[in-house]
Amino acid sequence: MNEGQPSRTAIGAAGYRAAHQLLDQGSVFRDPLARTILGAEGDAIVAGLSADAAQQPVRMFMAARSRFAEDCLHAAVSRGVRQAVVLGAGLDTFSLRSPYAEVGLRVFEVDHPATQAWKLQRLAQVGLTPPASTTFAGVDLERQPLGPALAAAGIDWDRPTFFFWLGVVPYLRREAVLATLGFIGGLPGAEVVFDYSEPLENFPPQRRAEMQALAARTAAIGEPWLSHFDPAALSDDLRNAGFDLIEDLGMGDIAARYLGAPGQPSDAGPGPHVLRAAVAP
Numbered sequence: 198m199n200e201g202q203p204s205r206t207a208i209g210a211a212g213y214r215a216a217h218q219l220l221d222q223g224s225v226f227r228d229p230l231a232r233t234i235l236g237a238e239g240d241a242i243v244a245g246l247s248a249d250a251a252q253q254p255v256r257m258f259m260a261a262r263s264r265f266a267e268d269c270l271h272a273a274v275s276r277g278v279r280q281a282v283v284l285g286a287g288l289d290t291f292s293l294r295s296p297y298a299e300v301g302l303r304v305f306e307v308d309h310p311a312t313q314a315w316k317l318q319r320l321a322q323v324g325l326t327p328p329a330s331t332t333f334a335g336v337d338l339e340r341q342p343l344g345p346a347l348a349a350a351g352i353d354w355d356r357p358t359f360f361f362w363l364g365v366v367p368y369l370r371r372e373a374v375l376a377t378l379g380f381i382g383g384l385p386g387a388e389v390v391f392d393y394s395e396p397l398e399n400f401p402p403q404r405r406a407e408m409q410a411l412a413a414r415t416a417a418i419g420e421p422w423l424s425h426f427d428p429a430a431l432s433d434d435l436r437n438a439g440f441d442l443i444e445d446l447g448m449g450d451i452a453a454r455y456l457g458a459p460g461q462p463s464d465a466g467p468g469p470h471v472l473r474a475a476v477a478p
């Protein structure tokens with residue numbers, strides 16, 4: 198990220214969710230605040246994304262990863278989990294929409310301090326008030342350990358915790374990703390949902406070119422992709438970090454589960470993944 202500047206890719210991710218509401222009627226992921234949180238520039242952002250048909254697969258992946266994560270949280274809340282952390286929250290609106298405040302779910306939003314300060318300003322500008330169930334903690338995941346920062350914000354590490362970590366892993370160095378996973382993997386009953394990309398050399402030539410173009414666009418705005426993971430090696434890393442259950446959805450699994458695609462999940466080949474990993478209580 199650019200030093201002292203809020204994340205620009207956070208605007209892009211929120212833009213895709215808003216475009217999904219408009220172009221796909223929120224068919225995979227309903228987010229009634231997605232457009233609101235984009236503020237005055239929202240119509241231009243959504244129009245820009247809508248004009249380019251080539252953006253459709255990215256938009257649907259972004260919708261599916263949020264849907265998967267919120268479905269996993271729903272199951273966790275049903276099991277009694279009452280703490281959720283949104284890591285690298287950007288303009289994610291879950292904390293503002295949480296239907297679980299009345300059952301006592303506390304939400305901790307963690308982000309790079311510059312992005313979080315900007316989000317808080319943005320919320321005030323668009324008239325969205327964070328509920329009392331939400332606590333904000335500015336943390337640079339490249340430089341600060343998560344545990345003490347969230348303890349200072351009031352989290353209770355003796356209670357099971359659910360972690361959203363969407364759209365963040367590629368922007369962190371591998372060491373920072375593994376340090377955070379190592380911390381979460383040491384928490385009994387914890388669960389994390391995150392997305393990642395395979396190394397570009399795994400991709401067939403045409404998709405590799407598309408991914409290289411996307412990587413070049415994020416690098417050009419100062420947020421290069423710093424880490425990729427091979428699915429089999431990542432699974433080993435997660436088990437070594439303490440996770441007992443791993444569910445890793447590739448493109449084909451996502452298409453079959455959320456987009457009504459015909460064919461076998463394994464047909465789609467390499468691409469982005471969304472994964473949940475849980476620690477036994």
Ligand SMILES: C[S@@+](CC[C@H](N)C(=O)[O-])C[C@H]1O[C@@H](n2cnc3c(N)ncnc32)[C@H](O)[C@@H]1O
Binds near residue numbers: 284307
């Ligand atoms: C592409 S945005 C995704 C935002 C949000 N999770 C979403 O899906 O809309 C990337 C997010 O990662 C955060 N991020 C990047 N580097 C970070 C770091 N070193 N520490 C904490 N957050 C970081 C950015 O501030 C930004 O909110």
